[in-house]
Amino acid sequence: MASHPTNEIGSPYKEIRAVTRAFDLLEAAGDLGWAKVGELATYTGIDRGTLYRLIHTLEMKGYLVRRAEDGAVSLTERILQLGDGVRHEDVATQVMSQALRGLTEQLMWPSDFATLVAGRMVIQASSHKFSPVSVHRRLVGKTRPVLRSALGLAYLGSLSRGDLSRTLDVMRRIGTVSREDLAILPNIERRLEEMHQRGYAFSVGLVENNISAIALPVRLGRRPIGAVNIAFFRSAMSPAEAASTCLKPLRECIVRAEAAMLAQTQL
Amino acid sequence: MASHPTNEIGSPYKEIRAVTRAFDLLEAAGDLGWAKVGELATYTGIDRGTLYRLIHTLEMKGYLVRRAEDGAVSLTERILQLGDGVRHEDVATQVMSQALRGLTEQLMWPSDFATLVAGRMVIQASSHKFSPVSVHRRLVGKTRPVLRSALGLAYLGSLSRGDLSRTLDVMRRIGTVSREDLAILPNIERRLEEMHQRGYAFSVGLVENNISAIALPVRLGRRPIGAVNIAFFRSAMSPAEAASTCLKPLRECIVRAEAAMLAQTQL
DNA sequence: CCATATTGTTCACAGATCGAACAAGGAAAT
């Protein structure tokens, strides 16, 4: 079928004009601070009538504000709110990738770092390809059930009560609570309490029959951002045996990674 | 003439659908972190075909990125870059409003705080209404020429060489260099050097024949953000006389205001 | 291997977005 000119090698889509202009306007507002509509028209080249419509839309969404005294326009803090947490995801993934590699070289067993995304634990970094005892290669992007995996339980156990409630609400809203999960939900707080007393989360034969895992949460400062696991053959040892040998190096690895993340996000 | 339903009392514009959807997508990406296109469609209710086009546009503008491994989408740091300085404008104006009021109660002469906006010094806060010797009431939004006013010269004198060049380039680009300015430009660096040696900026009979002013810059940390002046009757004293009595309290007022701003922006 | 789910793309059409033109108000000059 016929294709039309693309803006990027391989992409068939044109840029959406109104959206592009909206961001041109926001960038101009960022450059200029408080600016009159006529000034914005001169600076961006966008017709004044179009600007009035764009400004109205961005006002309704809360990203721009107009000063009553002279009609000047400025960005609001909502842009910053939108960006909250952005930097940290990238830094965390980068730091954890390196940290997991080191851990796996030390222990042989592979590890994954996952964050809660769209009601699932999504693997963001993984050391399986560095482990001599793993057959998995591409795990990044794969998901684990929040309520039944070691990764999910470790993460949930690091949330405050309020954040735990909100997280479960989001999961219900977007439909990631499975039938197996429904059996677990009534007891989730007790299971998390048991996990606190034990000192780690675990699962047995969840994703694959012969694979078990233990996991600990990861924080940025005091804020939980995800969890790290160690996966091992069920036949090789029990979770308790895994914990007795691997928990200490896992915890130490996480502490060093958390410090590195904190250093980088405050630069 | 016939009007149509408005989204806000008194506003005749409908929201631009594509722009609204683009921000719904960004907000969803902010909520979810790395998310697949199908997940974003479920979360936002926007058709997948539409999302592909929006994502493409936002990728081209640099606000979203797609992960090659599984096509997941995430916000980028550019949102934060867009928002740089947002919070500070509001805080600075609020703090300076209170500070200028105190200064005017102490000195009687009115003051203005201005920032560089769209190639002009725009008055963001003013104490004229608290001064018994001013006839002006509404100055916020009014502008002063950058190259000839005390406010403008104080601000320019606090910029690094690189920022000074960039600022003059922006002014040329958006056409705020007047004919009077053109006579000054060749000597601007010498005038700023003389100002440094004098310790303050001044103007005589600029906006009104009978009004002179002296001014000092205002910084947030090390970053120049604007300037504050003291306006007085030309017949009452010369700039040098004004400086001998008013410069010390003006400087002290600015130091206190800068400290208050720094404290607030680091909360 | 097959069925199902998911991803990515297309294109006719409904309707959204655009900007020239107009109306109103404010500022500056006389």
Next chain:
DNA sequence: ATTTCCTTGTTCGATCTGTGAACAATATGG
């Protein structure tokens, strides 16, 4: 005080854009 010029805010028909149902391709799970 009046006139002229500039700026702001709004309108609406025409043009073009953005949309989503449908299709093709790929990936996943049984």
